[in-house]
Amino acid sequence: MISANDPKLTSWVNVPDHSDFPIQNLPFGIFKTPQMDARVGVAIGEHVLDLKALHVLGYLENLPFTLDDLSSNTLNPIIHRGKVATRELRNRVSKLLSSDIPDLRDKEHHVKQALLPMGDCEMLLPVEIGDYTDFYSSIEHATNVGKMFRDPANALLPNWKHIPVGYHGRSSSIVVSGTPIHRPKGQMLPADADAPVFGPCKLLDFELEMAFITYPGKPMGDSIGTSEAENYIFGMVLFNDWSARDIQKWEYVPLGPFLGKNFASSVSAWVVTLDALEPYKVAGPAQDPPVLSYLEYDGNRNYDINLEVGIQPEGNDETVICRSNFKYMYWNMSQQLAHHTVNGCNIRGGDMMASGTISGKDETSYGSMLELSWKGTKPLKLSNGEERKFINDNDEVIMRGHATNGDIRIGFGEVRSKLLPTR
Amino acid sequence: MISANDPKLTSWVNVPDHSDFPIQNLPFGIFKTPQMDARVGVAIGEHVLDLKALHVLGYLENLPFTLDDLSSNTLNPIIHRGKVATRELRNRVSKLLSSDIPDLRDKEHHVKQALLPMGDCEMLLPVEIGDYTDFYSSIEHATNVGKMFRDPANALLPNWKHIPVGYHGRSSSIVVSGTPIHRPKGQMLPADADAPVFGPCKLLDFELEMAFITYPGKPMGDSIGTSEAENYIFGMVLFNDWSARDIQKWEYVPLGPFLGKNFASSVSAWVVTLDALEPYKVAGPAQDPPVLSYLEYDGNRNYDINLEVGIQPEGNDETVICRSNFKYMYWNMSQQLAHHTVNGCNIRGGDMMASGTISGKDETSYGSMLELSWKGTKPLKLSNGEERKFINDNDEVIMRGHATNGDIRIGFGEVRSKLLPTR
Numbered sequence: 001m002i003s004a005n006d007p008k009l010t011s012w013v014n015v016p017d018h019s020d021f022p023i024q025n026l027p028f029g030i031f032k033t034p035q036m037d038a039r040v041g042v043a044i045g046e047h048v049l050d051l052k053a054l055h056v057l058g059y060l061e062n063l064p065f066t067l068d069d070l071s072s073n074t075l076n077p078i079i080h081r082g083k084v085a086t087r088e089l090r091n092r093v094s095k096l097l098s099s100d101i102p103d104l105r106d107k108e109h110h111v112k113q114a115l116l117p118m119g120d121c122e123m124l125l126p127v128e129i130g131d132y133t134d135f136y137s138s139i140e141h142a143t144n145v146g147k148m149f150r151d152p153a154n155a156l157l158p159n160w161k162h163i164p165v166g167y168h169g170r171s172s173s174i175v176v177s178g179t180p181i182h183r184p185k186g187q188m189l190p191a192d193a194d195a196p197v198f199g200p201c202k203l204l205d206f207e208l209e210m211a212f213i214t215y216p217g218k219p220m221g222d223s224i225g226t227s228e229a230e231n232y233i234f235g236m237v238l239f240n241d242w243s244a245r246d247i248q249k250w251e252y253v254p255l256g257p258f259l260g261k262n263f264a265s266s267v268s269a270w271v272v273t274l275d276a277l278e279p280y281k282v283a284g285p286a287q288d289p290p291v292l293s294y295l296e297y298d299g300n301r302n303y304d305i306n307l308e309v310g311i312q313p314e315g316n317d318e319t320v321i322c323r324s325n326f327k328y329m330y331w332n333m334s335q336q337l338a339h340h341t342v343n344g345c346n347i348r349g350g351d352m353m354a355s356g357t358i359s360g361k362d363e364t365s366y367g368s369m370l371e372l373s374w375k376g377t378k379p380l381k382l383s384n385g386e387e388r389k390f391i392n393d394n395d396e397v398i399m400r401g402h403a404t405n406g407d408i409r410i411g412f413g414e415v416r417s418k419l420l421p422t423r
Numbered sequence: 424m425i426s427a428n429d430p431k432l433t434s435w436v437n438v439p440d441h442s443d444f445p446i447q448n449l450p451f452g453i454f455k456t457p458q459m460d461a462r463v464g465v466a467i468g469e470h471v472l473d474l475k476a477l478h479v480l481g482y483l484e485n486l487p488f489t490l491d492d493l494s495s496n497t498l499n500p501i502i503h504r505g506k507v508a509t510r511e512l513r514n515r516v517s518k519l520l521s522s523d524i525p526d527l528r529d530k531e532h533h534v535k536q537a538l539l540p541m542g543d544c545e546m547l548l549p550v551e552i553g554d555y556t557d558f559y560s561s562i563e564h565a566t567n568v569g570k571m572f573r574d575p576a577n578a579l580l581p582n583w584k585h586i587p588v589g590y591h592g593r594s595s596s597i598v599v600s601g602t603p604i605h606r607p608k609g610q611m612l613p614a615d616a617d618a619p620v621f622g623p624c625k626l627l628d629f630e631l632e633m634a635f636i637t638y639p640g641k642p643m644g645d646s647i648g649t650s651e652a653e654n655y656i657f658g659m660v661l662f663n664d665w666s667a668r669d670i671q672k673w674e675y676v677p678l679g680p681f682l683g684k685n686f687a688s689s690v691s692a693w694v695v696t697l698d699a700l701e702p703y704k705v706a707g708p709a710q711d712p713p714v715l716s717y718l719e720y721d722g723n724r725n726y727d728i729n730l731e732v733g734i735q736p737e738g739n740d741e742t743v744i745c746r747s748n749f750k751y752m753y754w755n756m757s758q759q760l761a762h763h764t765v766n767g768c769n770i771r772g773g774d775m776m777a778s779g780t781i782s783g784k785d786e787t788s789y790g791s792m793l794e795l796s797w798k799g800t801k802p803l804k805l806s807n808g809e810e811r812k813f814i815n816d817n818d819e820v821i822m823r824g825h826a827t828n829g830d831i832r833i834g835f836g837e838v839r840s841k842l843l844p845t846r
Contacts, residue, residue: 184766256679343607
C-alpha cells in the first residue's frame with residue numbers, strides 16, 4: 001500500500017469535515033497569487049502548500065526535482081520525472097503535513113511562507129496538454145445517443161463493444177475551471193431546410209466527463225499493454241466537454257466532431273493522482289462479447305467516483321441536475337490507453353484523455369442535457385422555477401466529483417464555467 | 424511586392440539549375456550536425472545558412488530575434504515573433520545572400536562558419552506542433568471516396584460543399600522526412616465476418632497532402648476572417664498522411680479516423696514561407712452553391728504547386744505513380760482557417776493544418792493508393808515489374824512539390840519515409 005493513503009493519517013493543517021482535500025488526497029496544481037509567479041502547489045484542506053517554497057527551504061532534499069521543476073507554470077516538468085518520482089514527492093508532502101511529524105509543523109515562519117489560504121490563490125491550467133483524446137466509453141451514453149439519433153432497437157454501432165471508440169480533440173481551447181466561455185457561432189441545418197444557416201449555436205450542452213493525464217510513454221511503434229497502463233497515468237481531473245449539438249449534427253459525418261466541440265473544454269484545477277484513488281478501485285461492467293486479447297485486463301480497473309452536475313442561472317441558486325459515477329464506464333482507462341497505443345501511436349507526458357460522457361442507467365444519472373432532456377422533449381426544472389432543455393447564456397455549469405469510503409473523501413474540487421453570450 | 428521575391432535576384436552561393444532552393448525561396452528549418460546543437464537554418468542551393476552563427480557574427484542586428492530564438496530546436500520562437508518579424512528576417516537573409524551585397528560574401532571566414540553543405544546537416548522536425556488538424560478539401564478525392572464506399576450517383580455528402588470538412592489528428596506522431604515508420608497493428612473486420620480480428624494492417628496507404636503552419640492567433644472566442652487569414656500563416660510543408668485503410672474502415676463510424684491515422688504522419692523538413700509562394704497564387708475552382716458569407720473571399724487564394732509521389736521498393740529505382748497540383752483544392756487555406764476559428768476556437772503559433780488528400784481529375788493525379796488502385800482493383804505497375812495495390816514493407820514513399828514560373832523554382836525538397844514491418 002502507498003503510505004500516503006493510510007486512512008489513520010491526520011494533518012496538523014486544519015481539514016474541515018467533508019473537505020475534498022484531506023491528507024490522503026494531496027492533489028497537484030499550478031497556482032499564483034498577486035505577489036507570486038506561477039508554481040506547483042498541493043491542496044490540503046482549505047490551504048495550498050507551495051512546493052517551490054518547500055524546495056527553497058530545503059524540505060524536498062534527496063528528491064529528483066529541481067527548483068525549476070517546481071517553479072514551472074505547468075505540471076509537465078514534474079510529470080516528466082516519472083511515476084516513481086511523483087509518488088516520492090507525494091509521500092514526502094504527506095510526511096511534512098502529518099500531525100506526528102514536527103519538521104515543518106513546528107517551524108512557524110516556514111509554515112507562514114509555504115502554506116497559503118486557498119482563497120488567496122488563483123489556479124491555472126495544470127498541464128500543457130500535448131494531445132487531447134476524447135473517448136466514448138459509457139455504454140449508457142452511447143446507447144442513449146443511438147436510441148435518439150439512430151435505431152432504438154440497435155442503438156449501439158457494430159464496433160462499439162469491440163473498440164474503446166475515441167477521437168482526437170483540440171488541446172488549445174482546454175481551459176481551467178473559472179474561465180468563462182463564449183457561445184459559439186457556426187453552421188447549422190435547420191429542420192426541413194436544404195441549405196445551412198450561420199448563427200449562434202442554439203443547442204449548447206455540457207458533457208460530464210473525467211480525464212486522465214499521462215506520463216511520458218514509449219517510443220513510436222511500441223504499445224502499452226493493459227497490465228502496465230496505470231504506470232503511465234499521472235492523475236485525473238473533471239472534464240466538461242462543451243458541445244454545440246446543432247453545429248455537431250451538421251458537420252460530423254463522416255470525419256467526426258470538430259467545431260461542435262473545439263470552441264472550449266473545461267477542466268478542474270487539481271490533478272488527483274491515480275495513487276490517491278487506488279483504494280477506490282472497483283470491478284467494471286462485464287464485457288460481452290469478450291474483447292480481443294490486447295484489451296483483456298486483470299483486477300479491478302474501474303474507480304468509484306461520485307459525480308454531479310449543477311446549473312446555476314445568474315443571480316440564482318444552483319440546481320443539481322445529474323448524479324452519476326465514474327464506475328459505470330464500460331471501457332476502463334487501462335483499456336483506453338492500451339487501445340490508443342496498440343498501433344504504435346506514441347504518448348507524451350501531459351497528454352490528456354477524456355472518458356466520454358459518463359451516464360448511468362437511471363435517467364437522473366445522464367451526463368448531458370441532450371440525454372437529461374431527451375433531445376429537448378423533457379425540459380428540466382430548476383429550483384428557481386425556470387426550465388432548461390440546453391444551457392442558457394449566463395448559466396454557470398458546475399461539475400464535482402469525489403471518492404469516499406465513508407470517512408475519507410478524495411475530492412476533485414469542481415469545474416465551474418460560465419457561458420457568456422456569443423461574441 | 425516582397426523584395427526577397429524579386430526574380431532578378433541571384434546569389435553568390437552556387438545554386439544548381441532546377442534546385443528547389445534558389446534565393447527567391449529561403450525556407451526555414453531546424454538542423455544539427457555531429458558538431459553542433461540544433462538551430463535555425465535557411466536552405467540555399469545545396470547549402471544551409473546557419474542563422475545562429477549569423478546572429479553571433481552580428482549580421483542580424485536590428486531584427487527582433489534573440490540568440491535563443493535562433494538556437495532553438497524548433498521554429499516556434501521565431502514564429503512567435505509574428506509575420507512582420509519573420510518577413511524582415513527573410514529579407515535580411517536575402518540581402519546577405521545576394522550577389523551584389525558584399526557584407527557576408529566577402530568575409531571568407533564568416534562564410535566558412537555560417538554556410539554548411541546540406542549533406543552534413545541532419546534535419547529535425549521544424550516545429551513543435553500544438554494542435555494538428557486535417558481537412559478534406561479536394562473535391563476529386565472526396566468524390567472518389569464517395570463513389571467507392573457510398574453512392575456513385577451521390578458521392579458527396581450533403582455538407583461537403585458548405586463546410587471545409589476537417590477533424591483533429593494526432594501531433595505526437597508527426598515525424599520529419601527520413602524517419603522510418605512501422606506498419607501499425609490494429610482491429611479489422613474481415614469481409615463477411617461477424618467479429619473483428621487483430622493483426623498488422625493489410626491496406627497501408629499514403630495520402631498526398633500539404634500542410635500550413637500558423638502564427639499565434641486571436642484570443643479564444645474571436646474569429647479570423649478570410650480577408651486576414653493569410654496573415655496568420657507562416658509557411659507550408661509537404662505532408663504524408665499515412666492511413667491504415669482496414670483499421671480506419673472498422674473504427675471510423677461515428678467519431679472519425681483515429682488509430683487508422685495516428686500511428687504516423689510525415690512532413691518535409693523545410694518550411695516554405697507563404698511570402699515565397701506569393702507569386703504563384705492562382706484562382707481556385709468555382710464554388711457552387713455559393714458559400715456562406717464567412718467563407719467568401721477576395722482574390723486568388725489557391726497556389727500552383729506541382730506535386731508528385733514516388734514508390735521506391737528496397738534496392739530498386741523509384742517509380743513516380745502520381746502527379747497532382749495543390750491548385751486543385753476546392754477549399755483554400757483562408758477558408759479553412761476562417762472556418763476553423765469561426766466558433767471562437769483559438770490557434771497557437773506552430774499549429775499545423777493539412778489539406779486532405781490532393782487529387783486531381785485525371786486518374787494519374789489521384790493522391791492515394793486507395794484511389795490510384797481503385798480499392799485494389801487496378802494494381803499499379805512499378806518500373807521493376809512489381810505491382811502495388813497498397814504499400815509494401817520496406818517500400819519508401821517519396822513526395823515532392825514545387826512552384827515555378829519557368830525560370831525560378833520554389834521547391835519543398837521532399838518527404839521520404841520508409842515503411843518498416845510491424846514491430
